[in-house]
Amino acid sequence: QGQLVESGGGSVQAGGSLRLSCATSRYIYNNHNMGWFRQAPGKEREGVAGIDSDGITNYADSVKGRFTISKDNAKNTLDLQMNSLKPEDTAMYYCASDRFRAWRAEAATGIDPSEYAYWGQGTQVTVSS
Numbered sequence: 001q002g003q004l005v006e007s008g009g010g011s012v013q014a015g016g017s018l019r020l021s022c023a024t025s026r027y028i029y030n031n032h033n034m035g036w037f038r039q040a041p042g043k044e045r046e047g048v049a050g051i052d053s054d055g056i057t058n059y060a061d062s063v064k065g066r067f068t069i070s071k072d073n074a075k076n077t078l079d080l081q082m083n084s085l086k087p088e089d090t091a092m093y094y095c096a097s098d099r100f101r102a103w104r105a106e107a108a109t110g111i112d113p114s115e116y117a118y119w120g121q122g123t124q125v126t127v128s129s
Helices: 026-029
Strands: 006-008 010-013 018-023 032-039 048-049 057-059 068-072 079-081 090-101 124-129
Touching: 010 068, 018 032, 018 090, 018 124, 026 032, 032 068, 032 079, 048 068, 048 079, 057 068
Parallel strands: 010 124
Antiparallel strands: 006 018, 018 079, 032 048, 032 090, 048 057, 068 079, 090 124
16 A cells, blocks of 8 residues: 555675665554565565564564664654675565564564565665675
């Protein structure tokens, strides 16, 4: 329904950085858990990073220490700062959201695609070696 719109993808050399943004409504921004996911050709969609409506974050092991998920209150955007990019980070990156879920209480992780019902169209990230 166009309530999640990603931007910021592009091509970069290994070791470089990119910053993705996901624009959304104030309601979703304030009330939903949100996350970043990616899908490479021939592979399943995988979780990258999640953030709940209280600001608690979770990351996939493959991106810990390199990627940072954050929310920009002034712009109503969900951002993903990606540093030290590797060729294996190449994928279509998607923003997703769903109702607030207390991860620990509901045995959720915030980076499982099945926890999210609303998805953006994606933005391509290509990392060359």
